Amino acid sequence: MNTSNPTQKGSFPLYAALILFSIVFMFPLYLALANAFSNWNTSPGLVPSGFKPENFKYATTMIDFWHFGKNTVILCLIPLCTSTLTSGLVGYAFARISVPGRNVLFMIVLSTMMLPGMVTQIPQYILFHKYGLLDTFWPWVFWGIGGNAFFIFLYRQFFAGIPKELEDAAKIDGCSIFRTYWNIFLPMSAPVIATVSIMTFTGAWNDFMGPFMFLKQDHYPLATALSTISYTAEGTKLIIQPVATAAAILLMIPVLLTFFFGQRYIVEGIVTTGVKG
Amino acid sequence: MKEKTKRTIAFYSMISPWFVVFILFGLFPMLYGLYLSFTNYYGFNIKHLKWTGFHNYHKVFTDSDAMYSLGRTLYVTAINVPLSVLIGLGLAMLLNKQVKGVGVYRTLFYLPSIVPPLASVIMWKFIFSSNNGIFNGILDRLGLPTVNWLGYDYATPSLLIMLLWGAGGGIIINLAGLKGIPRDLYEAASIDGATPFKRTIYLTMPLMTPVIFFNVINGIIGSLQILMQPILLNGTELLSRPIQPNYLYAVHAFQQVFAFQRFAYGMALLWILFLAILILSIIVFTTSKYWVHYETDQE
Numbered sequence: 001m002n003t004s005n006p007t008q009k010g011s012f013p014l015y016a017a018l019i020l021f022s023i024v025f026m027f028p029l030y031l032a033l034a035n036a037f038s039n040w041n042t043s044p045g046l047v048p049s050g051f052k053p054e055n056f057k058y059a060t061t062m063i064d065f066w067h068f069g070k071n072t073v074i075l076c077l078i079p080l081c082t083s084t085l086t087s088g089l090v091g092y093a094f095a096r097i098s099v100p101g102r103n104v105l106f107m108i109v110l111s112t113m114m115l116p117g118m119v120t121q122i123p124q125y126i127l128f129h130k131y132g133l134l135d136t137f138w139p140w141v142f143w144g145i146g147g148n149a150f151f152i153f154l155y156r157q158f159f160a161g162i163p164k165e166l167e168d169a170a171k172i173d174g175c176s177i178f179r180t181y182w183n184i185f186l187p188m189s190a191p192v193i194a195t196v197s198i199m200t201f202t203g204a205w206n207d208f209m210g211p212f213m214f215l216k217q218d219h220y221p222l223a224t225a226l227s228t229i230s231y232t233a234e235g236t237k238l239i240i241q242p243v244a245t246a247a248a249i250l251l252m253i254p255v256l257l258t259f260f261f262g263q264r265y266i267v268e269g270i271v272t273t274g275v276k277g
Numbered sequence: 278m279k280e281k282t283k284r285t286i287a288f289y290s291m292i293s294p295w296f297v298v299f300i301l302f303g304l305f306p307m308l309y310g311l312y313l314s315f316t317n318y319y320g321f322n323i324k325h326l327k328w329t330g331f332h333n334y335h336k337v338f339t340d341s342d343a344m345y346s347l348g349r350t351l352y353v354t355a356i357n358v359p360l361s362v363l364i365g366l367g368l369a370m371l372l373n374k375q376v377k378g379v380g381v382y383r384t385l386f387y388l389p390s391i392v393p394p395l396a397s398v399i400m401w402k403f404i405f406s407s408n409n410g411i412f413n414g415i416l417d418r419l420g421l422p423t424v425n426w427l428g429y430d431y432a433t434p435s436l437l438i439m440l441l442w443g444a445g446g447g448i449i450i451n452l453a454g455l456k457g458i459p460r461d462l463y464e465a466a467s468i469d470g471a472t473p474f475k476r477t478i479y480l481t482m483p484l485m486t487p488v489i490f491f492n493v494i495n496g497i498i499g500s501l502q503i504l505m506q507p508i509l510l511n512g513t514e515l516l517s518r519p520i521q522p523n524y525l526y527a528v529h530a531f532q533q534v535f536a537f538q539r540f541a542y543g544m545a546l547l548w549i550l551f552l553a554i555l556i557l558s559i560i561v562f563t564t565s566k567y568w569v570h571y572e573t574d575q576e
Contacts, residue, residue, distance in 0.1 A: 014374055021368065022385045025445065028400035029388070031411065035403060043409035086294040093291035097284050105292065112303060114554055116502050118527065119547045120303055122534055123310035130323075139302075146298025177287040206393040209505060212515055213535070227395045227515060239513070248396035259391050263384055266449060 036246040044241070052242065059247035062231050062240075065222070072221035075140060075211065076204040082144030083151065084196050088189070090147050091155025092181050096167065106156070113149045125213055135216045151196045158192040159185060194265035202255050222251050314545040320538035333545035342529055343546060347553075350526040353433065354500035357440050362492045365447025366485065370477075372448065373455045383448070390446030398509040401439045402427075405510075427511055433522045436507055447492055454488035455481070483570040490561070490569045497557050501550060502527050526550060 031044065039050035059065065094106050128134045162185065170180040186193075208223035220228070231243045259266075289296075314333055316326040337343050368386050372379055389397065404411045405426035413423040426435045458481065466476050507523035508515060508531075516536050519528055530550065534543035 014371065014376060017371055018376065018382050021371070022382060025385055025389050025442070028397065028404060028442065029392070031403050032396070032400045044403040044406070044411075045409065046411065046414075090292045090295040093288050097288040097291070099281075099285045099288045102288065105296075108299070109295070112299070114498055114558065115303075115307070116498075116527070116547060116550050116554065118502075118530060118534075119310060119544075119551050120306045122540065122543060122547065123306035123313065124302060126313070126323075126540065127306060127309065142298055142302055145294050146302060147295045152295065177284070178291070181291075202391050206391070206395075208393075208395060209515075223393055223395055227509065230513065245399055248393070248399045251393050252396050255391055255393065256388065259388070260384055263387065264380065 032245050032249060035242055036249050038242045040240055040242060055242045055246040056250065058240075058243045059231070059250055062243060063225065063229050063247075065247070065250075068220055068222045068225040071211075071219055072205060072223065074137060075207075075221050076201055078137060078140040079144040079148075079200050079204050080197060082141065083147050084193065084200055086145055087147035087151035087196060088155045088186065088193070089181070091152045092159050092185060094152065095156045095159035096181075096185075097177065109149050109152050113153075121210075121213060128214065134214060135219055137219070139214055148200070151200070154192055154196060155189070158189055162188065191265055194262060198258055198262040198266055201258055205255050226251060310544045311548060313541050314548055316541050318541040320540060329541075333542050334549070336542060337545055337549055342524070343526070346524050346526040346529040349433070349522060349524065350501055350503070353437065353440075353503065353525065354497060356437055357500050358493060358496035360437075360441055361444035361447065362489060362496055364441060364444040365492060366451050366489065368445055369448045369451030369455055370481070372452060383452075386445040387448055388445070390443040392443075394505055395509065397439065397443070398506065401435075401442075401510070405435050427520065429520065429522060432511065432520045436510060436523050439506060439510065440503070450492065451485070451488055454485050458484050486569045487571065490565055494558055494561055497561065498554055501554055501557070504528055504531055 031046075034046065034048040035044045036055055037048040037051055037053065038044070038055075039052055042049040090109075094102060094109070124139070125134070128139060133139060166184060167180060170184050175183065205221075206223055208221070208227050211219070211221050211224040212228070215224070217225070217228070226244075226247055230237075231240045231247065232238055233240055313326075315328060315330060317329050317332075318326055372383050372386065376382070392400075407413060407423070407425045407427065410426065412426055416423050424431055426432075462480060462484075463476060466480055471479070503525055504527040505515070507519040507525055507528055508517065511520045511523065512518065516532070518524065518532065526546070527550065530543050530546040533539040533546060
């Protein structure tokens with residue numbers, strides 16, 4: 001599994017390509033940073049016009065930034081506490097317990113990944129409206145408990161790769177199926193748990209369409225608030241771009257930090273689980 | 278209790294969280310939506326729904342907006358999917374080489390795909406902006422005529438550039454595939470005198486086809502549903518209408534439901550999208566036996 005490819009020492013063209021692509025991918029981020037420090041009423045350029053770190057302060061004071069931030073944190077915590085766990089449980093069952101009907105059910109899990117989100121979201125909207133669940137966080141709790149098809153798939157791949165001897169040993173010791181999962185399999189699955197947690201967090205943090213459909217402004221997370229509420233100069237409809245950009249950068253920072261410190265686990269998690277059936 | 282009964286109980290209780298939520302919040306809404314697509318539901322008449330048969334579906338095919346947006350969506354998909362699959366694979370191959378600081382490059386390449394879509398649109402607007410935008414600044418400096426990147430003629434290429442910027446998202450799955458290719462295969466090929474180029478074409482490519490296949494299917498599913506990037510690239514609100522060439526199918530459905538409360542019609546649009554995804558996936562699946570390489574010693 002841990003085979004690396006032919007040893008090729010990095011050559012000049014290779015480094016040139018790597019650096020070129022790094023510049024291409026980082027360029028928009030650099031521009032955003034340059035704009036966020038710029039003076040108001042200047043057009044965005046390659047170098048910031050002036051140095052105005054106050055823009056970041058205005059970003060958090062001109063709108064109810066921390067209130068929306070609190071909503072973001074809630075909307076991230078719900079799936080982290082539910083989906084991460086239940087997806088593991090479901091993935092384990094699909095990987096290690098063979099019963100009739102298992103393959104059909106697993107095909108259903110996989111096929112839900114093909115379904116356009118809106119095909120279920122819009123009827124859900126109508127139903128939630130009917131049962132008074134719109135503008136509450138309850139839908140996120142339900143979705144979280146149900147897990148996520150892709151994560152179920154990742155967990156299943158991971159658990160399927162663990163040798164059977166471990167399970168047999170546990171059985172001889174009299175462990176129930178659930179105990180075997182909890183005491184033996186789960187502690188081994190740190191890389192895949194880390195991968196799923198990071199992806200759950202990033203997805204929930206960035207999602208702005210879901211909250212836009214199911215919540216009202218007071219419950220919006222930051223991502224939705226920033227795409228619906230503008231930073232305008234008092235009494236006008238003029239958007240103050242540097243402040244809006246500063247807000248977007250503040251929105252990005254937690255995701256970037258999480259990825260930066262967690263990317264090792266993601267790569268490890270996905271590489272060791274393998275994507276092939 | 279018999280071993281088999283125990284297993285069955287354990288299995289079904291362990292998958293029950295997913296199963297119950299799937300029935301209540303997946304299957305049931307889906308079928309309810311299918312039912313609504315055959316009625317005249319427009320937001321206020323839930324108590325007096327009238328069965329209208331295939332009226333809404335017929336309307337989809339006579340609605341010039343729907344047909345136009347479907348065409349644009351297929352066009353965007355036809356360009357976006359192959360390019361993003363190739364870019365993802367190419368970048369992963371670069372990152373699979375032994376270089377110093379590979380983790381740093383990996384992070385840099387992958388970052389665009391996790392930047393909140395809202396933030397990436399804001400950044401790209403600076404680049405595309407017609408007065409003092411970066412692209413036009415470069416064109417100007419080179420003595421070339423500037424263009425209106427977000428205007429009618431260039432809006433779709435601009436959208437594609439923005440989408441491809443995030444193509445690094447495919448790196449991880451590609452890397453996983455590349456690292457799964459046994460090293461001795463490469464060594465054997467080298468001993469037989471295969472050049473690095475030949476090794477890539479005759480060894481890496483065939484062995485990567487399952488991953489490419491997976492990425493193509495996923496890419497098609499994702500591309501047909503592109504929704505927020507075209508809305509935000511030209512508009513300032515989630516309900517604003519994108520410029521005509523970027524008026525994609527999912528945007529049309531979204532607008533029908535949330536801007537005009539045409540729920541029944543919106544559902545008919547979405548079911549047709551679902552069918553389009555299924556048909557395209559089946560086509561790719563049926564071609565897969567000609568180009569996807571599966572190891573013979575499969576379990």
